[in-house]
Amino acid sequence: MGKRVLAVDDSKTMRDMVSFTLKGAGYEVVEAADGLLALDAIKSNMVDLVITDINMPNMDGIGLVKALRQNPAHSSTPILVLTTESDDSKKNEGRAAGATGWIVKPFEPEKLLKVVQKVCG
Numbered sequence: 001m002g003k004r005v006l007a008v009d010d011s012k013t014m015r016d017m018v019s020f021t022l023k024g025a026g027y028e029v030v031e032a033a034d035g036l037l038a039l040d041a042i043k044s045n046m047v048d049l050v051i052t053d054i055n056m057p058n059m060d061g062i063g064l065v066k067a068l069r070q071n072p073a074h075s076s077t078p079i080l081v082l083t084t085e086s087d088d089s090k091k092n093e094g095r096a097a098g099a100t101g102w103i104v105k106p107f108e109p110e111k112l113l114k115v116v117q118k119v120c121g
Contacts, residue, residue: 002026002027002028003027003028003048003049003120004027004028004029004030004045004046004047004048004049005022005027005028005029005030005047005048005049005050005051005116005120006029006030006031006032006038006041006042006045006047006049006050006051007019007022007029007030007031007032007051008031008032008033008034008035008037008038008050008051008052008053008056008061008064009033009052009053009056009082010033010034010053010055010056010057011053012033014053014082014105015031015033017107018051018082018107018112019031021109021112021113022112022113022116025113025116027116030045030047033056034056034057034058034059034060035052035056035058035059035060035061035063035064035067036058036059037058038050038052038059038064039059039064039067039068042068042074047077048077048078048120049077049078049079049080049116049119049120050064050068050074050077050078050079050080051079051080051081051082051116052064052065052079052080052081052082053081053082053083054081054083054085054090054094055083055084055085061081061083061094062093062094062097065079065081065094065097065098065099066097066098068098069097069098078100078101078119078120079098079099079100080099080100080101080102080103080115080116080119081094081099081101081102081103082103082105082107082112083102083103083104083105084104084105085104086104100119101115101119103115
């Protein structure tokens, strides 16, 4: 069984792109449209990696990273931020919250897979 990834983005198109890329490489993908839905999804789905956007309704990506890091079950789960935000202060905020890595949209499928393989082991 392949590794399971939780893809969190309020854009269905972006979730579809991430899901298509990862499924093509053998990953199982669970999707959520914002941070709150992601927290619900992760209760019933153990995941090996979380890929999250920053700007989302209800709970943004930084809030999701903080919530996951406070949960002992996910304190060491790799979390990649996939966002249009490239500002250093946002990156530092994400790093301080506990994000593992930062990828700026639009992403190249090969580069995303390379990073995913690196952090998933």
